[in-house]
Amino acid sequence: MAARATTYRSGHEDEHTAAMRRLQVLSLHLLDPSSSSCSEGLALAACAGKRRHASGGADAAAALAAFLRGRHRDTQARVFEFFRARPDLQTPVELSTAAHRELCFRQLCALVREAGVRPLSLMASDPAEYFAVMEAAGGVDISLGVKLGVQYSLWGGSVINLGTKKHRDKFFDGIDKLDYPGCFAMTELHHGSNVQALQTTATFDPVTDEFIINTPNDGAIKWWIGNAALHGKFATVFARLILPLQGKGGDPADMGIHAFIVPIRDLETNAVLPGIEINDCGHKIGLNGVDNGALRFHSVRIPRDNLLNRFGDVSRDGKYTSSLPTINKRFAATLGELVGGRVGIAYSSVGILKVSVTIAVRYALLRQQFGPPKQPEISVLDYQSHQHKLMPMLASSYAFHFATLSLVDKYSEMKKTNDEDVIADVHVLSSGLKAYITSYTAKSISVCRESCGGHGYAAVNRFGALRNDHDIFQTFEGDNTVLLQQVAGDLLKQYQEKFKGGTLSVTWNYLRDSMGTYLSQPNPVTARWEGEDHLRDPNFQLDAFRVSHICVTISLQITDWIYLCTH
Known part of the structure; x- marks a missing residue:
């Protein structure tokens, strides 16, 4: 019996270790180590952590990292490599306001004039590549990412989106080359x-x-x-x-x-x-x-x-x-053309979340505390309480990454087609994602800092700068509370549209559409579908989450009832 218990425990631990190893590998995909402006000692520590992975882990990490960065991974790598090769352009920990401003402007000038990046041209031809550059710049220094956004998303974007040909002819090149800050x-x-x-x-x-x-x-x-x-x-x-x-x-x-x-x-x-x-x-x-x-x-x-x-x-x-x-229609059209700034804030906030989670997960992998008697101490990441802190943020980083990529694709479609339905979708999605992601990231940075203990309080480990620099993301390009109210208003408007006409048939059609997923569940064929389209269906995923939540809630209630009956 004891042997069986030992075997079960050993097998369970192997399964748990394998699962944790997969999660650790995933954490390394979120950010290229070269994008972090850390000291040589810290960089070596991150490499030491990688040695714990099974053989082939580095190849898997590289493959998934390439997939995550998508078709613009070479552009981001170009930005990272440029700044890694220029110590004079890296932001030191202790820096006065005046020195930081001048350094930030030099960084932007060097990116444009020496590295040859043309952000306004990218924004006009391929917004996805432009936002990839913005995220990479923010990985170097959030101030650089924001200054780039001010120059190109806001100043440049207002000229090319609100002006006409005469304005683009006169100002485009000067803005793009940074001759016209x-x-x-x-x-x-x-x-x-x-x-x-x-x-x-x-x-x-x-x-x-x-x-x-x-x-x-x-x-x-x-x-x-x-x-x-x-x-x-x-x-x-x-x-x-x-x-x-x-x-x-x-x-x-x-x-x-x-x-x-x-x-x-x-x-x-x-x-x-x-x-x-x-x-x-x-x-x-x-x-x-x-x-x-x-x-x-x-x-x-x-x-x-x-x-x-x-x-x-x-x-x-x-x-x-x-x-x-x-006047109202002109005002709406004017602000509608400036939605790219909001898209950029959501995209950049995800990049900051990636940086924070990457630092916290790597630290948790390396930091060892406590352990069995006369045995080596174990990694902090092996503790379930620590996993409960970090793993939801790791998963959210992936979810937000793909959500903002989808938003950028919709934004690109909007700029090409000028379709009213797509414009409306981009407005609502950008408002909701910007508000939700920036609020989530703000809270997560603090959790990541706490997860690194006292070492997380050292300025060199970036959490202080990340938290302070990101805080304003909840306010500029739309106050988050106001944006969420706008989203709620739009959802209520869509709900109202469903009942236009006021007839019984309209109401029945709405209920039929809303209940379609639930009505199909008793069907043993539908319930067992494993096709990709079915599993990726948001309605199926939402229903699965709902059922899971109900099951957990009921099980807890039953547990409480049993406890009360037996005591």
């Missing part, structure tokens, strides 16, 4: 999420054929504007377009929020231009490589052609024209 001036001191309430004005002067950009009060100061404090030479300024004498009774007419290109610094001397006041937002909790500033405009004049006029234009004689009939 720029800003995205939307947020104001008193208004962030409520973009329609922005107060900055752009009043058309028909005499000089110019717009006059003005900050009417302190609350209208453009605030937290990336690239503004030091490096930006242009800004896309979101302002209320005012047409004099065209309102009721000859009053000025407010045509709603429009975007304007405003030069803010001299291209040669970098001196601030007349009528523009720039202040530094100062040291932040994180992302101190990004120079956030405040912009105030004192009746700054710009040419009429600097209006980004894809959705609305003003003629030489001051007449307003638009293919969209209302």
Whole structure:
């Protein structure tokens, strides 16, 4: 009997060890070790951990890593290799705000001018490759990833998506090559999420054929504007377009929020231009490589052609024209073209989660604590309590990775087809994924830090920087609470659409569609399908999760009932 018990325990332990080895190999696929800016000693420690894998594990890791990075793995490898070969461009642990800002700008310049990466060209031709570059840059330094996003997703994206051919011809190459560093001036001191309430004005002067950009009060100061404090030479300024004498009774007419290109610094001397006041937002909790500033405009004049006029234009004689009939429709179209920034935040947040989980799992594999008497101590990762901390985050990293890849594919389809249904899907998916993933990552970074004990508190191990730099991801490109409310509103709208017509047949059709999966379960053939399409069906997966959850809940209730009956 004892022999059988020993045999069972040994077999069970072998099975458990094999399963853990598979999980450990999976953790190594999440991030190329070359992307981590760690010391030589730490890099050697990570390699030591790999030696515990069975033979062939390294090949399996490389194969899965290549699959995960997809068709743009060479692009990401190129970014990692470039920075690994340049110690002068690697971010040290202890760095002042001023030094970090200058280093971050040098990193971006080197990536574009020396490594030959052309982010705006990639964004225009293949958004998936552009987001792969952004993730890789964030793996080097999150500040670099964000500064790249400000330059290309926001400043560059606003020009190519809200402007027309004349703007692309004039600015595209300069933005792409970083000759025209720029800003995205939307947020104001008193208004962030409520973009329609922005107060900055752009009043058309028909005499000089110019717009006059003005900050009417302190609350209208453009605030937290990336690239503004030091490096930006242009800004896309979101302002209320005012047409004099065209309102009721000859009053000025407010045509709603429009975007304007405003030069803010001299291209040669970098001196601030007349009528523009720039202040530094100062040291932040994180992302101190990004120079956030405040912009105030004192009746700054710009040419009429600097209006980004894809959705609305003003003629030489001051007449307003638009293919969209209302202010609300123009506003929705304008913001809709800027959804790429939100997609990039979700994608980048997954990259940060990968970094955090990779560090935590590798540490858990190497760290040994306690063990049987007179036996070597065992890996922390062998403890079930530690697995319960890390394995859900490891699994989520994979799930989020493929979810954001799917989102990027939809975004690419949207840019190619301009299909209204795809546009609506991208808006809702980007809002929901951005809110959920960034909130999950923020919590997970803290769990990863705790999982590494005291060593996780050392700055060199990156958790402090990861946590602080990522924290703002929950706020910019849409406050997470507001985004989730938008998703909920859209779901309720879709639910309402199901019942349009109000007839009994409409209600029955909805119930039939909703209950189709459940009604098919008693069918012994359907219940035993093992085909790929069936197993990948989200309805089947959701139902399987529901049944599993119900079974666990009922079993716990039965256990409690038995306990009460026997005590």
